[in-house]
Amino acid sequence: MRRFLYKLSEEELWNLGIPVEIVRREGEEVVFATYEPLEGLKPVKEEEVPENWESWREGFGPIEVGKIVVLPPWKKVVFIKPGMAFGTGLHPSTKLCLRAIQEMLRKGDSVLDVGTGSGILAIASKLLGAGRVLAVDISEEAVRECGENARINGVSIECRRGRARDINERFDLVVANLEISVFKEEIGDLVKVSKGRLILSGLYGEGDLEALKGLLRKHKLRIRRIYEEENWFSVGVEDGRD
Numbered sequence: 001m002r003r004f005l006y007k008l009s010e011e012e013l014w015n016l017g018i019p020v021e022i023v024r025r026e027g028e029e030v031v032f033a034t035y036e037p038l039e040g041l042k043p044v045k046e047e048e049v050p051e052n053w054e055s056w057r058e059g060f061g062p063i064e065v066g067k068i069v070v071l072p073p074w075k076k077v078v079f080i081k082p083g084m085a086f087g088t089g090l091h092p093s094t095k096l097c098l099r100a101i102q103e104m105l106r107k108g109d110s111v112l113d114v115g116t117g118s119g120i121l122a123i124a125s126k127l128l129g130a131g132r133v134l135a136v137d138i139s140e141e142a143v144r145e146c147g148e149n150a151r152i153n154g155v156s157i158e159c160r161r162g163r164a165r166d167i168n169e170r171f172d173l174v175v176a177n178l179e180i181s182v183f184k185e186e187i188g189d190l191v192k193v194s195k196g197r198l199i200l201s202g203l204y205g206e207g208d209l210e211a212l213k214g215l216l217r218k219h220k221l222r223i224r225r226i227y228e229e230e231n232w233f234s235v236g237v238e239d240g241r242d
């Protein structure tokens with residue numbers, strides 16, 4: 001990977017209006033870095049980034065001082081107002097979905113989030129480059145909170161009351177952090193609204209995981225990856241139809 005260093009005045013940098021990594025200040029000027037060359041600007045330096053750069057980037061921040069949180073520009077931030085709906089990001093099943101989305105989402109994908117709760121997965125998908133995002137939940141309160149969190153995060157997603165069987169479209173990626181009893185009832189509906197890539201989460205223990213594997217076999221779906229944290233499992237599914 002290459003890193004491009006540029007030097008501009010504060011005002012010029014501000015006018016660029018893009019997130020960059022500030023390296024240092026030199027008087028009135030700012031030296032900053034990007035990982036793609038910037039059109040129309042000549043870098044002051046270009047350098048090869050060391051092999052372990054990615055893991056270093058991953059482990060960087062956040063630094064919290066009172067109300068201020070400092071983060072490098074390559075991180076995506078999701079704001080969630082604490083409320084009644086599930087989905088603050090603390091639960092392992094949510095974290096596993098967030099990890100799986102980063103591996104399975106392709107830029108511009110349409111995404112359906114079934115059981116959206118606070119909207120956390122739908123909002124994260126949008127921030128990570130999804131196109132159309134529809135978030136549904138059977139709880140009216142969750143739909144309201146999903147809408148409010150979307151507004152706080154400045155993203156355009158649709159939050160609607162319902163379940164998979166109420167939807168008449170197909171989505172590139174379907175994310176569902178539910179539970180095995182719901183998958184037993186609704187796996188057919190989830191498959192129907194998907195073009196082939198799904199993330200199914202909310203499985204606790206090997207028993208739930210095996211039960212889900214059985215359901216997937218019936219629908220001829222292939223497991224791409226199993227994610228695990230604290231005995232919670234999520235499954236990334238890909239059936240090769242798209």
Ligand SMILES: C[S@@+](CC[C@H](N)C(=O)[O-])C[C@H]1O[C@@H](n2cnc3c(N)ncnc32)[C@H](O)[C@@H]1O
Nearest residue numbers: 086087094114115116117137138139142163177
């Ligand atoms: C475990 S929470 C997941 C919340 C959030 N997506 C996350 O990952 O943190 C499950 C949510 O699914 C909703 N739910 C339960 N059964 C559902 C169903 N059959 N269809 C749609 N939503 C459902 C619940 O109201 C709840 O908000």
